[in-house]
Amino acid sequence: SSVVGVDLGYQNSVIAAAGRGGVDVILNGNSNRLNPSMVGFDESRKMGELATSGASSNYKYTVTAMKRLIGLAFDDPVATLEMQRLPLQFCRVPHADGVDSIGVQTSKDPDANDSATTVVPMEAVAGMMVRHMGTIVAQKIAQETNTSVEANMPQDWVLTIPSYYTDAQRRALLAGCAMVGLTGVQRLLHETTATALAYGIFKDLKKEFQADQPTHVLFLDMGASAYTVSLVAFEPGKLIVKSTTGDANLGGRDFDWMIVTWMANKFAEKFGAKLSGNPLDRPKTVLKLLAAAEKAKKTLSPQGVKEARINLEMLMDDLDFSITLTAAEYEQMCEPLLARLEAPIVQALAEGKLTAADLHSVEIVGGSTRIGCVKRALTGFLTNSGAGAAATELLSTTLNADEAVARGAALQSA
Ligand code: ATP
Ligand code: MG
Incomplete structure (x- = not known):
């Protein structure tokens, strides 16, 4: 069984395994290194990249931001703020003991209301994501050795945590791993220390210190x-x-939201009274705006790019919307963040x-x-x-x- 390091990111999770030849980042089933930190509760449970395709239609039961929400009480103001910054509002409910949870629909009956749900604690959702990451490694070994995935689950895990984590959040992450039956040893390491280690080991080997x-x-x-x-x-x-x-x-999401707000204002300016409501109150419109904002942001990253074109078909009320964000406007917008x-x-x-x-x-x-x-x-x-x-x-x-x-x-x- 392997020894792994898992970076549970707000947006992307990454798993690396230590072996004889050093350390390798393990590709998921789609040959990608980055796995969206997302768990979708549908007829079956979908995690990571598999959760993304159904996220828009199943947004009520697709959880993101576990990294930020674990270890918080349901009514913690920090959690409320986190929820406001989500692309899609999943169905968050308090658990019996007051911890943050997701209400998961147990029946696919369209007439069933949200009370027809079971409640999964937020830390268990984080645990599911960690477990999913381990599965990526286990699947690879299982294929190579013709053995079962379960037999190849890592037994030694180093999970990274941000430096702002409270004791409650550290405990919540470990508790979440236990709730999903993760076996072996899980140790926590600060993300910054992990980065320093990745840098230091090779420089040290080369006798640069x-x-x-x-x-x-x-x-x-x-x-x-x-x-x-x-x-x-x-x-x-x-x-x-x-x-x-x-x-x-x-972080990057703040840049995205900056662009989203700008676009929503321009959109409302252009179509004014025609619109049936505030674009930012429409989950699917927000999702489209966020995706377009992130794309425009990336377009504008390299030095010398002058503008990003944004085309959104049927953004809301069947209206198409195109707009250009210039690099100059973008940077001016970003100033409060850069400061x-x-x-x-x-x-x-x-x-x-x-x-x-x-x-x-x-x-x-x-x-x-x-x-x-x-x-x-x-x-x-x-x-x-x-x-x-x-x-x-x-x-x-x-x-x-x-x-x-x-x-x-x-x-x-x-
Ligand atoms: P955190 O460390 O806060 O938990 P994370 O580890 O999930 O988050 P990363 O994977 O390091 O975050 O980075 C993701 C962010 O980087 C996103 O906001 C994404 O839009 C942004 N990003 C990625 N590539 C680019 C690019 N070329 N230009 C601008 N932003 C980018
Ligand atoms: Mg990170």
């Missing part, structure tokens, strides 16, 4: 939901996390009593560090924090932005 003075590296991770900064000192055979800061509510990138960096350096000039490199990971204006903003701050002209070279992508956390976790478990 010195014994007489620590090599300081700043790691910046911006994913879909959160932004984390951590300052790490490397010495031969040693990794010391000096400080971890960040903004738990700054929040600096403070955690300043704080991390201050806690470590360093300036940017003392850094060996600044490693960026997470999908949202691909955003062009994010990279430029980061380079700007580093220049002002004492790195001078070297700032442009400081920002480095040694690690695979999508895989570093899972790889580091698998290395830790090895």
